[in-house]
Amino acid sequence: MAWARWGSHPWLVLLCVYAWGHPKSLDQREDVRNCSISPPYLPVTAVNTTAQLTALRQQMYIHNLSAYIVPDTDAHMSEYIGEYDQRRAWITGFTGSAGVAVVTMGKASLWTDSRYWTQAERQMDCNWELHKEVGTTPIVTWLLTEIPVGARVGVDPFLFSINSWESYAKALQVSDRELLSIPVNLVDLVWGSERPPVPSEPIYALQEAFTGSTWQEKVAGIRSQMQKHLEAPTAVLLSALDETAWLFNLRGSDIPYNPFFYSYTLLTDSSIRLFANKSRFSSETLQYLNSGCTGPLCVQVEDYSQVSGSVQAYASGDVKIWIGTSYTSYGLYELIPKEKLIEDTYSPVMVTKAVKNSKEQTLLRASHVRDAVAVIRYLVWLEKNVPQGTVDEFSGAEQLEKFRGEEEFFSGSSFETISASGLNAALAHYSPTRELHRKLSSDEIYLLDSGGQYWDGTTDVTRTVHWGTPSAFQKEAYTRVLIGNIDLSRLVFPAATSGRMVEAFARKALWDVGLNYGHGTGHGIGNFLCVHEWPVGFQSSNIAMAKGMFTSIEPGYYLDGEFGIRLEDVALVVEAKTKYPGTYLTFEVVSLVPYDRNLIDVSLLSSEQLQYLNRYYQIIREKVGPELQRRQLQEEFSWLQRHTEPLTARAGPTTSLAPLVTVSALAILGWSV
């Protein structure tokens, strides 16, 4: 799990209620602003935004606008955005990943969720009101009190999804205000030379060893879907950055944690148009895109800035353009006449990419073996160093990145590491900083949610550990989270079942006793692509489960002010063998890190759950053990053996003395997933 932009999803509101239910008064604190006294108190972290607001209001005046909305995304609806796109941060001073700003002639307001309330009070000056809500409705409700009937609200249409635009437009229209599309971004106009430069790092082709198919095969596959489509599309327009990266097996470094580059693709039945800055391609890469090609299989690289003009020109012909509405900006959408659009929630590239072929599966599995080595090295390191009192959340995260950095094909973290001790673990999104962090202790629960980008795959794994004596409640909660993980992982379900229909199996053991968690249960993941790869997962907007998909499975439990637990694995959707014939699926977990035996109350597990867990441990031994030995990581190998010894129903939680007979029994059973 990572968190940056999951904030746009409804369950996050629920999460906030769970995890941060009791905000405290900030009036007495020195690290946050106090705008209710005169003169206002501003901490050193606050940013003076008077000049930028004045400049923005001049632009609003020129465009005859009563209000201007500055959202938190980029033109590709990216989960993480580059510095070049941090408009909301520049205009407000607030750098959190989620939050929408609205400026009127007299006021300036920010809406963000509870994760960021304190940060906003630290970073914003008193030009800004903080609204502790999210979503279109509270923003529009506020606007209606601030601007008169007939007033115009401006937005950059490239920073709004189609749904988001329509939601604002409708709400304003019924109240006789107008939403206005202004294709020139007004913040950019006033940002001027302070704005970070357009990224210019090279765009490169992945080595063939790390790709599931050539880009030519992928293009042919998408074109074949176009030909079979009843509405006969003549083109597919790709807006999400991972769509273009996947299609051409190209990568870049424009976006933190994601190996992407600013781009669009217009794939027609007779041409391939890639919109990106041409100077960023080496001659080898250009040749890779065009060597020995003939007409419809030659990639025309056009400048990124040309996309609007090119799409508009193309749309003037006798064409049908197939789009995924989730990732297409309203700015591009409004350029295409309605009758020339074929609208699906997700583009055919998004849906095709969701199912990994066997080579991609092998690649992703391999990255998880190496990632397990790094995480296990870190857990061993923690076991030795935490009792010394020398590790904190931030230095720990650094150490983990060091271990990951020693793994082959590593290319950086796949999201900001969540390294959280004690009560910080109750904040499901928490990440420590060099300045603000907590010391790790044998007396507290420690939650680690992290992942790596490797050339062969993207990883994401969460383990929760306790080195001392956990409370009975902590053990019960941990074990129920584990049972949820196990029960969903071993579920057998019909092909094409939606994740939404089965995710409650990850919650049932918690529900049984009145516990729950306020976030989603999992998300898709890519091959050196997004750590949250839509549209796979367990939410209502996800597509049905199919063989070859990868999803995380990550139940948790959070007690505000006390501790937090999450156990996250990545799993592959595989065919299940059932007693009676039928097309059934189940999961095969590919994350290979043992759970914390110190936190498991074996008496809560059914014999089937125990059997499943021991089989998983056996697989970890088989897959990670030899790798540790090959690398001569003997201490880690011993640790792995200890931590994957079969658990038995009779034994207590520390089962290092588990009888060997259990291993034999399992072997005799020939138990398989």
Place this chain on the structure above:
Amino acid sequence: MAWARWGSHPWLVLLCVYAWGHPKSLDQREDVRNCSISPPYLPVTAVNTTAQLTALRQQMYIHNLSAYIVPDTDAHMSEYIGEYDQRRAWITGFTGSAGVAVVTMGKASLWTDSRYWTQAERQMDCNWELHKEVGTTPIVTWLLTEIPVGARVGVDPFLFSINSWESYAKALQVSDRELLSIPVNLVDLVWGSERPPVPSEPIYALQEAFTGSTWQEKVAGIRSQMQKHLEAPTAVLLSALDETAWLFNLRGSDIPYNPFFYSYTLLTDSSIRLFANKSRFSSETLQYLNSGCTGPLCVQVEDYSQVSGSVQAYASGDVKIWIGTSYTSYGLYELIPKEKLIEDTYSPVMVTKAVKNSKEQTLLRASHVRDAVAVIRYLVWLEKNVPQGTVDEFSGAEQLEKFRGEEEFFSGSSFETISASGLNAALAHYSPTRELHRKLSSDEIYLLDSGGQYWDGTTDVTRTVHWGTPSAFQKEAYTRVLIGNIDLSRLVFPAATSGRMVEAFARKALWDVGLNYGHGTGHGIGNFLCVHEWPVGFQSSNIAMAKGMFTSIEPGYYLDGEFGIRLEDVALVVEAKTKYPGTYLTFEVVSLVPYDRNLIDVSLLSSEQLQYLNRYYQIIREKVGPELQRRQLQEEFSWLQRHTEPLTARAGPTTSLAPLVTVSALAILGWSV
């Protein structure tokens, strides 16, 4: 479960694939038409529709239409429709409950699902093509091949839901055809004197003993919701027949199986307008609606036919009309300017009605006790008579209705009884007729799905029985269906969870071995109202579960050509007591008929499932036993004791010798739901 119009829901398509996957050639049979020979062969059951088609085409010509669509619903989107509304049956000859007809100048076509293919071939003449598909897409696809660009397709907008209209309109518009709203129904114009008369039976008020609140209290409750609504509605427009029946505690008999009368209600902040034929109200009923009332609490009865004019006139003022889009026809919808509409999926009456107050709960429970008496009497009667070979599916259903008819407050069946023996039980919707039925046998499974309308409540219960020696597979399938019923019934889940998120618990035991069922898992139910009362249930369009709702829980299993199993209970949503504090819910089953011990393989049940089942049996004894004794039904009482004896894990399937000690053990455990 009943089936008439569930056909409009997506899962039915799935069901058809499951249950009727192998249609056989009908060419050789005498009971169905054969239009491929010359002259065509028509069975005696076929209806000559040449005259009505000619007359309809004349009307189409007058209106300059290339096609006319005749759907299968009424102006209230009713599940069951009265004879007066059987337009599709009259124009096609086909009397099945689901099917859409389209007439062009040269062709006539019917689309229906696999339940009705044979019936359509029996009843239609060769004027009609049969299309074995359902949904808007195949109909529009066919239309595009039959009518030219620019052509006009006419419909009666009162017979289309808003969604259905928009789906047709959009699909035709993108292909340059036009959907045209013609408020006068063309079939009615040509139906003439053959058309059944408008219902004229009295509309009556329910006795106070059978209502949860007075109509004045209900009106005040809805008005209070209007006042609290952010968009400030000035009126609620009610189109579904059960909305008006519920609001005023009025009932009628215009619709089969449903105690409703043709009506609309426009409830404004200052008036109450009930649209129904005034002559059908007795002076007492009129007084009931208006005794001692003052202005806003007086019910103005206006003629049913005035609704369009009155709504249009009201909508010309400074008003906001709140509607539920699911049950409002496009005919009324198009009369109201968009900016004066507040659209929710379900009206506030629909949502309020979904939660029963404590009196309504008591009433519904009481009706289930008496209904259990009738069903148990029938099961005892079957046990004696089936071995004699004297019972068939139809005579059995008649006997059941006779038993129900002897119960207090009985007012008819709540849907057409599904009484299905052997392979007929694999057809999940099957109902026998006087002419076509199968004999019940001790060698076959018998499935009974039936319900009653009582003044205090509506019931719906399914039991599957076998009087001989079921196969091992039948017992396994039955037990897995039972486990599904038990596991969903005893599930503990957070308040406001959607049914969709938990319904898979009813499937898991089947999924485990590669089995499944192709229909939904349950539906809401009313107090002497609809047997399928939306929006409660387990489908994605249902609202979240709340304390006080009633839903059926009805997993099943069907083996095409062999047998079928379904176990359906009605359950009340109640608060669950959890170990840790929180607002959690669970179900309390209110159907009180034992399952068939002969079909239960106890070895498949976990100890928790067994405990739950035995506790349920104890409750049946406590609630139904005294009623049987009071009625001096001694044979039935003994039967009940035998069939509710606690099952034990050690004992085999016939546990009539189950040790008494188990009862004591349960009593000691003090086990509760």
